[in-house]
Amino acid sequence: MIFEQVATGGCQSYLVGCGDTCSAVLIDPEISQVDRYLAIAARDGLRIHYVIDTHTHADHFSATRTLAQRLKVPVVMHRDSPAPFADLRLQDADLLRVGNLRLQALHTPGHTADSMCLLLDDRIFTGDTLLIGGTGRTDLPSGDPSALYDSLFSGILKLDPSLLVFPAHDYKARGSSTIAEELANNPRLQRTERTAFIEMMEHLDLNAPTHLTEALRTNMSGGKSVAQLLAEAATKTPFVSLSELRARIVAGSTDLIVLDVRERDAFDAGHVPGAMNLPRGQLELRVNDALPDPTRRIVTLCQFGKISTLAAATLRELGFLRTSALDGGMAAWTEAGYPLEKAG
Template sequence: MILQQISTGGCQSYLLGCGESCSAILIDPALPQLDRYLGVLAREGLRLRYVVDTHTHADHFSAAHELKDRLGVPAVMHRNSVAPYADLRLDDGDMLIFGDLRLQAIHTPGHTNDSMCLHIEDRLFTGDTLLIGGTGRTDLPTGDPDALYDSLFNIVLKLDPATQVFPAHDYKGQSSSTIGREIAENPRLQQRDRAAFAEMMQHLNLTAPDHMTEALRTNMCGGKTIEQMLAEAARKVPFMSLAELRTRLLEGGDDLIVLDVRERSAFEAGHIEGARHLPRGQLELRVNQELPDPTLRILTVCEFGKVSTLAAATLRELGFRRATALDGGMKLWREKGYPVEEGAQ
């Protein structure tokens, strides 16, 4: 069996491959590693058969939806998952077969109600149910400390102590553990009384994960992340450097419209000399009046270079084929000491 562990910060994903059939399964993929997964598959000569999320993640963005669309493979989750993009929903005990390998789902609610562990040979991919030296938290949506107690003490910890444990998260540089080691050393598992375990889990006082709201929105509903939208927009437009714009302004040409898409207060506080003002929120509504000639070259500008990228992509979709975005924004323009002017347009 081919096993590749791929880290994204503290998040862990796993590529399992059958060398005989050249087929593979990807577990808990993270969106920032999308190109890496595709590269590893190509390097190993593997074809992806399934992409599996062990649960609805609240701390990172799953790549399952994107991989499903790109490669035409089923996105797999537990049947309790609300993710609309999941094609194949597993019950406790269901198996996925790829080549000569068989991966069995074990429903282990607690961290979330759709959490499952994935068992193959002597390995257990535990998602956030069991971590190395810890467990998944139970204070996020659908978490339940009593259910986690049952999943751990009545299911997971009854497996062969030699079973290797591969969690979805590790922040201490440890790639794996074993059931036996966790029983002996994991401090949370020393609370073997149900009430004491639940009490401990309810008073961990953990901070909310970064990007939790966006992660839950995208992973539960199948929406796009802000980074995805920005990346898609960036693929549709060219960019102009700050230095190039400064040179063009000094030369005094009239073949470029600098369009500031920030809100009025930001524009009036300081903008590039000669810039025109059209807030991004009004772009589609006012573009015909403000920019009647679609053949003009338009350079969009914002504070940090992100909203202007979205605006330039929108302009191109509207037919302004020469729309360009500034590589950077007014913040960097000011930091370089380039001149600004204040007041209304």
């Protein structure tokens, strides 16, 4: 077996391959690590045949759909997953063949209704059902403490105590555990009576994940996060440095349009000398009147350089092919002490 664990903050992903056949599966991939997963697979001579989410994640952005489209492989989830893009839906005890390896799906609802664990030889990938020193929370959409109790005490905790436990999250960089170690040391598993366990889970008083709404939206629908939209826009857009724009402004250059896409009040409070204002929200509606010559060179800017990147990508899609975005924003321009104009 070829095995690689990839940590992204507290999130854990797993690339598991069959050395005999060079077949592999990727479990719980995170969107920021797409290139890393592909590089590891290439390094080890593996071809990824499946990308799997053990459940609908609420605290990070899954890369399953992105990788599935790129690699032309199926997204694998449990049968109860709400994600419309899941291609292969597993039921309890289904086997997934990856070369000579066999991964068995175990339906373990509780953290979410679609949670499943994956049993493979000497190890189990527990998603958020069983963590090292903890369990998945049950206060998020489709969570159920009673179901989690059954999944744990009538399910995976009855498996071979020597099984290695690899969860989808590990915030203390411990890497792995075993069923035996969790039974002995996991404080949540010491509440072995159903009522006591449920009461504990209902009173954990945990903070909501930082990106809860956005993560659930993207992971359930296959939509894109704001970060993805920005990253994609940045790949389609060249940039101009602060110092280069300043030099052109100081030299009185007339060969480019500086387009400030902030709202009017922010523009009036201070802008790059000579800039024109076209708020991002009005861009598509006013672009033909405001920018009649599509051959002009344009540099977009905003407060922090994000909205202007989206605006530049949009303008290029509209045919303004000489559009760039300022690498930075008015905040960086002001901090550098570069010249400002104010309205009135």
